[in-house]
Amino acid sequence: MCYASIMDTRLDPTPIATPPPTADEVLITLVRHGHRVTGPRRAVLDAVLAKPRPFTAEQLVAELGDSRAGAPIGRATVYRTLEILASVDVLSRLIGADGHPSYVVGTPGHRHHLLCSGCGAAVSFTACPVDELVQTLTRDTDFAIHGHLLEVFGVCPTCQDDATTDGIGAGRGVAVG
Amino acid sequence: MCYASIMDTRLDPTPIATPPPTADEVLITLVRHGHRVTGPRRAVLDAVLAKPRPFTAEQLVAELGDSRAGAPIGRATVYRTLEILASVDVLSRLIGADGHPSYVVGTPGHRHHLLCSGCGAAVSFTACPVDELVQTLTRDTDFAIHGHLLEVFGVCPTCQDDATTDGIGAGRGVAVG
């Protein structure tokens, strides 16, 4: 497992690569959307922007509710703020191989993720092969299709090395779909 | 919403269409896999095979724990049995637009689902557009890719009709990805 190395290459087979925004930029966006700028929201935002890889809501709750620096932040506030940040495209929700949701920063627009089942690293990409499929499905089923969910799971190079070195199998082969 | 009509067309853009197995066939499979045939397992199996569309574990717990016919079945048993049935390819787990998992019968092998956000109907299909993407991602990231998760969300024809008739908007546009 490669907990140390930051394998967060924001690689883009189809180049778009919007860089993650700064805290100040986000605050402006929030105001523009009619939200207020509060202490707790700054705290959540700062914590979130510091995360180089996907994290769960509860992780943040533990981190910020524990009264680290400044005042501890309530569970409800964390969840609410995450929702807001996602609605403003600062965060995007993604679903892990276990079906549990998590958040990751800086992925506005249409993106998917390649997730390492060893260390949790996420590589986001904009290439989406679903469009053609949607055409076919629409024709064959007459559904009005309005979205899809696509995540790819694998083991990153670092974790592969760790596995062969340690002799420990990396990634539990959580093949889905 | 079309609660009545059974919109469970097991349509296959790429024809494979394995028909759902009978209870007896499944029991044989269970034994073959070293499991025992018990009363509770029969009950869960029967309930499961009667479901024409995706259902959650808790739904089954409510249904079978309520001592309908015969003895009520414990929560743990229901969860355990569902796991086993999924491991034997009688059930497959799928993820809804809300990120919550559910099960659906008779979809062994590599399949994905088109889910109606109105009535919950599921159309399973075997066409998978991810293969090429996996090639690209493997080349670009050196990940050892071992699986993926793909679900498509939309509104089925019946629910579309209901919506225009009732004047109520169908499906909350839960666009994911």
Added chain:
DNA sequence: CACCGAATGATACTTTGTGTCAATAATGCG
């Protein structure tokens, strides 16, 4: 039918997430 391990299910517990609501803080305005 007697044995043994698998399976059950009541119970308690954890985790994740949602509603409520009085107290508080942020904005806009005079």
Added chain:
DNA sequence: CGCATTATTGACACAAAGTATCATTCGGTG
């Protein structure tokens, strides 16, 4: 600046979903 208005906060209670434990029961085998 000081105040009114209103969004926001967070403690709390609650709900949903799932897991761990373990004494008891049951299925299968000989």
